[in-house]
Structure formats: C-alpha cells, structure tokens
Amino acid sequence: MSKSKNLHAKVVPKKGEPFERMVKRFLKKVKKERVIEQVKDRRYYEKPSVTKRKEKLAGIARWKKFEADKRKKELAKEANYNKRVDNNKRRED
Numbered sequence: 001m002s003k004s005k006n007l008h009a010k011v012v013p014k015k016g017e018p019f020e021r022m023v024k025r026f027l028k029k030v031k032k033e034r035v036i037e038q039v040k041d042r043r044y045y046e047k048p049s050v051t052k053r054k055e056k057l058a059g060i061a062r063w064k065k066f067e068a069d070k071r072k073k074e075l076a077k078e079a080n081y082n083k084r085v086d087n088n089k090r091r092e093d
Contacts, residue, residue, distance in 0.1 A: 009029045009033055
C-alpha cells in the first residue's frame, strides 16, 4: 500500500532528436520526480517513529537556519544604517 505515485519516467524520442539529448531529458525528468531519492529512502525499512523524528529534526534545523539568516539580515541593515548616520555626522562637522 504505497502512498506515492508510480516511479515511471517515460521519454519519447522526438523526430530527429539525438540520443544524447533524449537521455539528458530523461535524467532531468528522473531528478524532477525524485526517483533516485525515493529508491534510496526505501532501501531499508524505517520505523514510522524514526521517520517522524527525522522530519521533526529537519524542520527544527530549517527553522534555526531561517532565524539565523533573518538575524544576519537585521544586523546588516542596522550596520548599514549606523554607517549612514556616521557619514551624515561627519558631513555636518
């Protein structure tokens, strides 16, 4: 009882298309459908609790990265503002 869709990537050769280009289209389609990643994930059985834990930890890591990037942007904005204020003070003197 699989929840995912079929893992069939089908590419029909176009008229006069070189074989290499068709293979390139096929590989692009396989990457887009994440076929290889699914095969690697399904190689070994993983208990649902382990899967949940991994997803939760990945979500926490994404959130921490988002917050760090947000803080970095705020600091850069503040530094840029302070730089402009300092330049304006120098001009007034």
